[in-house]
Amino acid sequence: MKIPDYINHLTAYKPGKPIEETQREYGLKQVYKLASNENPLGPSPLVQKALASAVANQHLYPDPSQYELLKAGAQFWNIKSENISFGNGTDEIIDFLVRIFCRSQDQILFPQYSFQAYEVTAGACQVECVRAPLKNGWDFDLEKTIETFEKNRAKTKIVFIANPNNPTGTYMNATTMRAFLDYFREQKDVLVVFDEAYFEFTRAKDYESALSYLKTTDNLVVLRTFSKIFGMAGLRLGAMLAGTDIIQAYNKMRKPFNVSGLAQAAGIAAMKDQAFIKQTQQVTWAGLDYFYKELSRLKIDYIPSEGNFVLLDTKTDANQVFEKLLRKGIILRPVKNYGLPQHLRLSVGLEIENQAAIKALAEVLVHG
Numbered sequence: 187m188k189i190p191d192y193i194n195h196l197t198a199y200k201p202g203k204p205i206e207e208t209q210r211e212y213g214l215k216q217v218y219k220l221a222s223n224e225n226p227l228g229p230s231p232l233v234q235k236a237l238a239s240a241v242a243n244q245h246l247y248p249d250p251s252q253y254e255l256l257k258a259g260a261q262f263w264n265i266k267s268e269n270i271s272f273g274n275g276t277d278e279i280i281d282f283l284v285r286i287f288c289r290s291q292d293q294i295l296f297p298q299y300s301f302q303a304y305e306v307t308a309g310a311c312q313v314e315c316v317r318a319p320l321k322n323g324w325d326f327d328l329e330k331t332i333e334t335f336e337k338n339r340a341k342t343k344i345v346f347i348a349n350p351n352n353p354t355g356t357y358m359n360a361t362t363m364r365a366f367l368d369y370f371r372e373q374k375d376v377l378v379v380f381d382e383a384y385f386e387f388t389r390a391k392d393y394e395s396a397l398s399y400l401k402t403t404d405n406l407v408v409l410r411t412f413s414k415i416f417g418m419a420g421l422r423l424g425a426m427l428a429g430t431d432i433i434q435a436y437n438k439m440r441k442p443f444n445v446s447g448l449a450q451a452a453g454i455a456a457m458k459d460q461a462f463i464k465q466t467q468q469v470t471w472a473g474l475d476y477f478y479k480e481l482s483r484l485k486i487d488y489i490p491s492e493g494n495f496v497l498l499d500t501k502t503d504a505n506q507v508f509e510k511l512l513r514k515g516i517i518l519r520p521v522k523n524y525g526l527p528q529h530l531r532l533s534v535g536l537e538i539e540n541q542a543a544i545k546a547l548a549e550v551l552v553h554g
């Protein structure tokens with residue numbers, strides 16, 4: 187069977203290296219994975235309880251209307267349930283948005299070094315990716331983004347903004363976001379997606395979610411995930427918040443049972459557990475502050491982050507550093523596929539994991 191060239195040319199999304207694989211390959215008992223921006227606390231106790239009681243019903247198909255989950259979401263985000271839909275992770279929603287709004291040879295636009303899923307999805311649909319330049323190395327550049335858009339106006343169908351951004355951890359501040367929305371609100375046939383997977387980890391005073399602009403911006407979608415703050419990456423649950431016409435278009439495209447019964451039960455419980463959200467924030471912020479202090483002491487450059495991870499500069503071939511760290515039982519994330527061959531991304535873990543990662547980085551980068 188001949189596989190079409192546009193599929194053969196795709197580069198598959200490269201996830202973090204699994205713990206078990208690293209244990210097998212390197213003959214290690216103890217391996218810490220700080221590579222996928224997961225929640226080191228696991229899912230909340232309320233979620234675990236909800237999962238246990240939902241197990242007995244798993245011979246039944248899940249609720250295709252996601253009724254209870256929508257109700258919980260409406261309360262949690264303080265919007266109407268008709269402005270919400272859920273997906274098998276935000277990954278799935280991103281995929282459908284591209285398939286709904288783009289046709290072959292169309293373009294999507296995003297800032298340089300954005301989340302790789304946008305590119306992977308676009309490739310499968312023969313949609314071209316256009317990257318807007320940054321300023322001062324890592325910062326979102328509004329003028330350049332608009333300039334890039336205007337050059338490609340006829341072809342650009344979606345603008346993706348991960349805010350905060352993965353893998354850099356940088357963010358678009360509230361003033362810039364408002365100016366950005368003021369401009370793009372008028373571009374009626376272009377969809378604007380604010381991917382706020384890391385929203386709950388932000389500490390910057392001038393960060394603002396795009397959520398409050400849904401009412402005034404017809405062409406806006408806000409994405410939230412349950413994989414990070416809620417510790418449910420394995421269950422696959424993501425949300426999209428948007429105007430009813432966009433939600434209805436997505437609901438026509440998604441499969442009726444795209445969100446499993448377990449994910450629905452877990453999502454409802456997760457949104458009720460404010461204490462767990464606070465606990466995760468505390469653990470994340472303490473971990474980040476520890477990383478900043480230790481990386482500064484070791485003179486390893488890093489970008490201050492609004493996510494649950496930090497991007498550090500190895501000043502050398504990061505893949506080699508990654509390999510050496512693996513041998514010490516530490517899995518970080520190389521980001522060469524983002525065009526950053528000297529950087530590694532380090533997720534916040536438990537205290538013991540963070541300390542082990544810093545110790546290994548010191549051995550490899552400073553004393554090695």
Ligand SMILES: Cc1ncc(COP(=O)(O)O)c(C=O)c1O
Nearest residue numbers: 275276277301352383411413424
């Ligand atoms: C910016 C961004 N968006 C979306 C996702 C995907 O989340 P999900 O697990 O909901 O598919 C990630 C995961 O790392 C991410 O970094």
